Amino acid sequence: MSKELIRLQNCCMAFDDEQVLNNLNLYINDKEFLTLLGPSGCGKTTTLRIIGGFTTPTSGDVFFDGVRINAVPPYQRQINTVFQKYALFPHLNVFENIAFGLRMKKVPDPADPSGKRMVKLSEDEITRRVDEMLEIISLKGFENRKPDALSGGQQQRVAIARALVNRPKVLLLDEPLGALDLKLRKDMQMELKKIQQQVGITFVYVTHDQEEALTMSDTIVVMDKGSIQQIGTPEDIYNEPKNAFVADFIGESNIIDGIMCADSIVQMYGRKFQCVDSGFAPNEPVDVVIRPEDIDIVPVEQGQLAGTVTNVTFKGMQYDIIVDFRGFKWLIQTTDHSPVGAKIGVKIDPDGFHIMKKSAYSGKFGDYSSYSEEYDELSDTEEPEDDAAEGDSHEE
Numbered sequence: 001m002s003k004e005l006i007r008l009q010n011c012c013m014a015f016d017d018e019q020v021l022n023n024l025n026l027y028i029n030d031k032e033f034l035t036l037l038g039p040s041g042c043g044k045t046t047t048l049r050i051i052g053g054f055t056t057p058t059s060g061d062v063f064f065d066g067v068r069i070n071a072v073p074p075y076q077r078q079i080n081t082v083f084q085k086y087a088l089f090p091h092l093n094v095f096e097n098i099a100f101g102l103r104m105k106k107v108p109d110p111a112d113p114s115g116k117r118m119v120k121l122s123e124d125e126i127t128r129r130v131d132e133m134l135e136i137i138s139l140k141g142f143e144n145r146k147p148d149a150l151s152g153g154q155q156q157r158v159a160i161a162r163a164l165v166n167r168p169k170v171l172l173l174d175e176p177l178g179a180l181d182l183k184l185r186k187d188m189q190m191e192l193k194k195i196q197q198q199v200g201i202t203f204v205y206v207t208h209d210q211e212e213a214l215t216m217s218d219t220i221v222v223m224d225k226g227s228i229q230q231i232g233t234p235e236d237i238y239n240e241p242k243n244a245f246v247a248d249f250i251g252e253s254n255i256i257d258g259i260m261c262a263d264s265i266v267q268m269y270g271r272k273f274q275c276v277d278s279g280f281a282p283n284e285p286v287d288v289v290i291r292p293e294d295i296d297i298v299p300v301e302q303g304q305l306a307g308t309v310t311n312v313t314f315k316g317m318q319y320d321i322i323v324d325f326r327g328f329k330w331l332i333q334t335t336d337h338s339p340v341g342a343k344i345g346v347k348i349d350p351d352g353f354h355i356m357k358k359s360a361y362s363g364k365f366g367d368y369s370s371y372s373e374e375y376d377e378l379s380d381t382e383e384p385e386d387d388a389a390e391g392d393s394h395e396e
Ligand SMILES: Nc1ncnc2c1ncn2[C@@H]1O[C@H](COP(=O)(O)OP(=O)(O)O)[C@@H](O)[C@H]1O
Pocket: 015, 020, 038, 039, 040, 041, 042, 043, 044, 045, 046, 047
């Protein structure tokens, strides 16, 4: 059974007159991998800083293990942080970088029966714990390297070991892979998830990258403009987005105006479609999400709707095609090639529709008109030269 470790209750944060967090309510379970996901400026780092104790909320409470910790300073919380700009000590080797926190640490003297006398950790204990960390981050044999003789990914792993060696209950990670190139970032995502499971501690992870969040997290908290939009498992968030913002931010979504005629019947483009959603008022206006991979292309006469292909992009695994349905452009992902200008029919199974309540985000997302313009622009310009990533030459 997972147990609640951290709780943010009605947390608000304002800087000057700008409200940057609006009444955040959130709990984090022990040993959970929880990700705060949202666009730049939505309040992720501020939330992390509140958990870490670097910032005090303007109002609201923070609990750790049931105890209110608003006034507890960072160093007295059982929480450590890995920042995007992880500063390793350049003059210290890998071993000493990891050992640094342990050398600072004082523990009760086992030889003192009163338990009051504090002593430093023994050299043996330090070596044992650093070795254990080197094993976990797969950098055994790199003890004597200086940071500048490590790749970006290796440096990041050392930064993580340094934060974990003091055995915090929680590790906060603020876009820790942001500085790495794509391939390395993917490898590190797997690596981090493995480390988290191995050491069995709670990770609170910040990213603006939805794919990263989907890959790594037990729970995702989607944020926008200082408010939580949805909390759920990656599957929940992808399959059952709460509003047009979440549907658009997580994966690709066509979002179309609809009317819920009755349970399991939604109307779009003046036509009725079978869906699997229910619980709406009769004739309630709704947002209808259709994922690009849930649409089948069929001959026009067999289609539920007919549209015209306006753009085709080869993506390796599939084609991304943009299809105009009466002025509203959809993205469809398909393995069949349809040329630009082709009239096509589409078919969508009942469970391919996801119906959402109207929200402040309705009408703002889910039309791919600008997407095709972006593609047109891209094909007009030269491919930029790929800069060889510096510092990755030492990667095993
Ligand atoms: N110390 C600060 N003073 C004033 N405004 C701040 C401060 N820290 C953050 N903000 C503002 O709060 C908002 C949220 O910032 P942040 O939490 O860093 O977002 P994210 O990490 O999601 O990009 C932004 O508008 C940012 O400019």
